[in-house]
Amino acid sequence: MLQAAERPNIYCETLGPDQFGIIEKPLTLAEQIYNKVWLRKIAILVVLALGWEIYGRWLDNPLLVPPFSATMRALIADVANGTIPRRALSSIEVLLIGFATGTVLAGLLTVFAISSRIGTDFLDTMTAMFNPLPAIALLPLALIWFGLGIGSLVFVLVHSVMWAVSLNMLAGFRGVSATARMVGRNYNLSGLRFVARILIPAAFPSILAGLKIGWAFAWRTLIAAELVFGVSSGQGGLGWYIFESKNQLEIPDVFAGLLTIILIGLAVENVVFRFIETRTVQRWGMQT
Amino acid sequence: MARGATLASKTASDMAGLRPAAPAVALRGRAATDAETGRPLLDVRGVTIQYKTQAHLITATYRVSFNVLQGDRFVVLGPSGCGKSTLLKAVGGYLTPTEGEIRLKGERIVKPGPDRIMVFQEFDQLLPWMTVFENVTFPLKTTGTLRGKAADARAMHYLEKVKLADFAHSYPHTLSGGMKQRVAIARGMAMEPDILLMDEPFAALDALTRTRMQDELLSLWDDTRFTVLFVTHSIPEAIKLGSRILLLSPHPGQVKAEINSVPRGQDNSNEAAALGREIHDMLFADQIEEAPNAAGG
Numbered sequence: 001m002l003q004a005a006e007r008p009n010i011y012c013e014t015l016g017p018d019q020f021g022i023i024e025k026p027l028t029l030a031e032q033i034y035n036k037v038w039l040r041k042i043a044i045l046v047v048l049a050l051g052w053e054i055y056g057r058w059l060d061n062p063l064l065v066p067p068f069s070a071t072m073r074a075l076i077a078d079v080a081n082g083t084i085p086r087r088a089l090s091s092i093e094v095l096l097i098g099f100a101t102g103t104v105l106a107g108l109l110t111v112f113a114i115s116s117r118i119g120t121d122f123l124d125t126m127t128a129m130f131n132p133l134p135a136i137a138l139l140p141l142a143l144i145w146f147g148l149g150i151g152s153l154v155f156v157l158v159h160s161v162m163w164a165v166s167l168n169m170l171a172g173f174r175g176v177s178a179t180a181r182m183v184g185r186n187y188n189l190s191g192l193r194f195v196a197r198i199l200i201p202a203a204f205p206s207i208l209a210g211l212k213i214g215w216a217f218a219w220r221t222l223i224a225a226e227l228v229f230g231v232s233s234g235q236g237g238l239g240w241y242i243f244e245s246k247n248q249l250e251i252p253d254v255f256a257g258l259l260t261i262i263l264i265g266l267a268v269e270n271v272v273f274r275f276i277e278t279r280t281v282q283r284w285g286m287q288t
Numbered sequence: 289m290a291r292g293a294t295l296a297s298k299t300a301s302d303m304a305g306l307r308p309a310a311p312a313v314a315l316r317g318r319a320a321t322d323a324e325t326g327r328p329l330l331d332v333r334g335v336t337i338q339y340k341t342q343a344h345l346i347t348a349t350y351r352v353s354f355n356v357l358q359g360d361r362f363v364v365l366g367p368s369g370c371g372k373s374t375l376l377k378a379v380g381g382y383l384t385p386t387e388g389e390i391r392l393k394g395e396r397i398v399k400p401g402p403d404r405i406m407v408f409q410e411f412d413q414l415l416p417w418m419t420v421f422e423n424v425t426f427p428l429k430t431t432g433t434l435r436g437k438a439a440d441a442r443a444m445h446y447l448e449k450v451k452l453a454d455f456a457h458s459y460p461h462t463l464s465g466g467m468k469q470r471v472a473i474a475r476g477m478a479m480e481p482d483i484l485l486m487d488e489p490f491a492a493l494d495a496l497t498r499t500r501m502q503d504e505l506l507s508l509w510d511d512t513r514f515t516v517l518f519v520t521h522s523i524p525e526a527i528k529l530g531s532r533i534l535l536l537s538p539h540p541g542q543v544k545a546e547i548n549s550v551p552r553g554q555d556n557s558n559e560a561a562a563l564g565r566e567i568h569d570m571l572f573a574d575q576i577e578e579a580p581n582a583a584g585g
Contacts, residue, residue, distance in 0.1 A: 179410040182382060185400040187427040197430065201417040284416040285461025 038270075066252040074252035075259055084241070084260055091222060091237030092264070094150055098157025099218045103211065105158065106165035111195055113166070114173050123170060127163045135160035135221040139228060153225055160221040161214040168210025172203030205281045212273055216265070223261060327394060328355035329515055330379065330483055334388030336540075337374050348374040349541035351388065354534050356483065356517055361509060363518045363530030363549070367571060371541030372519045376487050379517060380406050392482060402431040405476040409488045411468045414460040414475075420447065421456040424475045433479060446478040447471075449508060466497040473505070477514060484516045490525070502528055506552070523567050528555040535570055544570055 033039055049068050056067025066074075078084040113123035135156040142152035176199055184198035200207065226239025236244070238257055245253035281287040332355070337348045348371035356362045364372045377383045379390055381400040390397045392404065405427070407413070414423050424443035428434045434442055447453045450470040460468055469489050476484050490498045502525065509516070520526055526533050527549050535544040547567075550560045 177410070177412050179408050179413045180415065182380075182400070182406065182408070183413050183415070185382070186380070186404075186406050187402055187430050188400070189430060193430075198415070201415070204417070280417070284459055286416055 041270075063249065063251050066255055070252045071255040071259060074250070075256035078253065078256055084238075084256065087236065087238050087241045087257075088260055088264065091226070091239070094153050094237065095157065095218055095222050097150070098154045098222070099161055099215060101154065102158040102161025102214060102218070103165055106162045106169060106210075106214075109162070110166045110169040110173065111192075113170055114195075114199070120170075123166060127167050130159065131163040131167065133159075135217075136224045136228070139225055143229065148229060153222065156221055156225055157218050160217040164217055165210040165214040168206050168213065169203065172206025172210070173199050175206065176202040201284075204284075205286050208273070208276065208281060212269070215268065215273075219261065219265065329358050329360075329393060330356035330517065331391040331394075332356075332375075332379070332388075333390070335375070335378065335385045335390060336387035337371060337378055337383060338386045339374070339383070347540040349536070352536070352541060352543055353388075354543065354546055356515060358515055359513045361516050361518065361529055361531040363520060363526040363533045364536060365520055365523065365526040365530075365533050365567070365571075366536030366541060367538050368521060369538040370536040371538075372521075372536055373487055375536075375541065376406075376485050376517065376519050379483075380404055380485055402427060402433065402479055403482045404485055405479045405481040407469075407472045407476050407484065407486045407489045409491050411460075411465055411492065413472050414468055416460050419457050419459055420452060420463070420471050423460065423471060424478050427475060427479050431479075442478050443474075446474040449477070449511065450474045450504070464497075465493050466501055469493065469501060470504070473508070477508070477512070480514075482515065484514055486516060486518045488520055489518075491520070491522075498525075505529065523564050523571075524555070526567070527560050527563055533567070535567060537571075 027035070052065075053068040056062075056065050056070070059065050062070060075084070109123055109126075113119040138159055139152065139156055142155045146152040146155055180198060180202050184194050189197055222237065223239040223242075226237045227243050238261055242254050242257035245251075245257060277287065333353050334351045335353070336350050339346055339348060352371075352375060354362075364375060366372050374383065378385055379392075379397065381397050381404065384398070397404075414420075415426065418426060421440075421443060424447060425439045428439040428442060433439075444453065444456065447456055450473060452467060452470055452474065455463060455467065460471065463471065472489065490501050493501060506529065508514075518526075518529055520529075530549040531552075532546065533549050534546045536542065537544045547563075550557060550563055554560055
């Protein structure tokens with residue numbers, strides 16, 4: 001046995017970084033391909049479309065589930081003759097008006113909520129009451145108040161967007177760290193400047209999540225509302241297109257309408273929101 | 289209120305029993321000599337700070353008085369629970385003392401302001417949506433201290449001083465903890481405030497980085513002779529960084545002593561070791577109960 005006192009001190013020479021052959025090695029092509037998010041997502045979509053095609057052909061009943069290829073043919077035909085783009089534009093126009101109004105109102109409400117206790121209580125109570133209320137349930141009332149037309153649609157859209165967005169905004173503002181707040185006050189920021197320069201950027205991940213939820217809610221509400229009464233200012237949106245096609249038993253067209261909504265949703269999520277995310281919260285290291 | 293008052297007066301009488309009036313008089317005497325040479329930069333006089341939690345009214349500090357002169361490296365040292373961070377927040381203007389007053393250049397402190405820049409312990413004091421450079425220029429521009437090119441030049445000057453000019457356009461999340469603290473120090477110094485308030489800025493760093501940061505802070509001080517009020521719970525850090533050290537006792541924080549540190553650069557000398565032992569004995573003279581909130585300092 002070696003005694004503790006007999007252990008010598010050991011000193012070693014370490015190698016310099018130039019002495020090593022490989023410190024960094026590029027990944028293989030397959031690994032690089034697998035690392036691309038959009039490629040993985042497209043692969044998922046291809047598998048889903050393939051499953052749909054196989055099921056549709058096996059079922060062989062285009063009135064229930066037309067295969068993917070038939071839906072695509074209907075989609076391409078109606079896109080080419082301009083029906084779907086026109087309907088989609090009409091829907092998106094109403095959607096944007098409602099979404100923007102709802103978001104601005106939510107912003108005002110939340111700023112009011114964080115600036116006073118009574119404001120917080122007001123927002124808490126209002127969201128507790130109205131957030132669970134489906135916007136579509138207000139449609140009959142809206143039709144009486146605003147008539148058949150864009151006014152009623154915007155009203156229900158604002159209702160569906162506002163509460164979800166303000167809940168997320170408020171949660172975001174409340175979660176801003178005490179240090180960031182103290183830093184802002186150290187530089188004499190107060191009131192709206194404090195909100196704009198400190199609170200909004202610091203709460204941006206929550207605000208963005210709220211906007212995404214609001215966007216999805218707005219779509220659902222709009223399509224549902226159009227299915228109920230549809231036509232506004234002479235021409236309906238996508239919901240009305242789906243409803244019409246169903247009445248004429250053009251089931252591939254119904255699927256084409258649904259597919260359009262899905263495609264727009266995917267595009268907004270993966271292009272618009274993705275762009276905002278990479279430019280803000282990801283660059284700032286607030287989201288990994 | 290009643291609870292806080294009885295607690296405070298009880299500890300006050302304990303204090304009187306432990307330490308006779310002589311040192312206190314000596315303290316006041318020293319403050320008077322400062323007043324002769326010139327008005328102190330920061331005048332903390334009889335400050336009692338109380339704050340409420342859900343169930344209690346807590347007295348954080350009791351009648352704390354001290355003066356900070358221009359160019360001081362003034363360290364507030366004490367165990368956790370002595371109210372040193374609370375005291376610093378009061379100097380920052382985030383808290384209002386229940387008794388006594390704090391004056392900076394004769395002006396009473398009532399709210400936060402850019403004449404006293406805080407450097408916090410937390411790394412999230414850098415605003416993550418701005419680059420390092422934008423973080424440093426932000427207070428300059430938002431307070432109207434400097435505009436445009438002048439602000440940019442000042443920011444770059446101080447970033448060079450903390451050796452981070454190469455990282456000016458990186459976002460804070462890509463920096464290490466020590467680098468983030470250096471940016472925060474550069475941001476504070478770029479404002480050229482009357483006094484820099486540092487709340488244990490190196491406490492969250494590893495020991496090696498911490499030592500290097502202390503050396504860098506001292507060499508920055510050699511350059512610009514800024515006034516700094518520095519809060520710490522580490523005796524070696526206080527001796528190394530401070531030119532003058534204020535010792536606080538815990539629960540509530542009261543002044544135990546205000547002493548000169550060893551001369552600059554002699555923090556490894558025998559005198560420094562002796563001073564360290566002296567401070568240690570003073571801090572641990574009375575039994576310290578475990579603080580219920582370890583974070584509150």
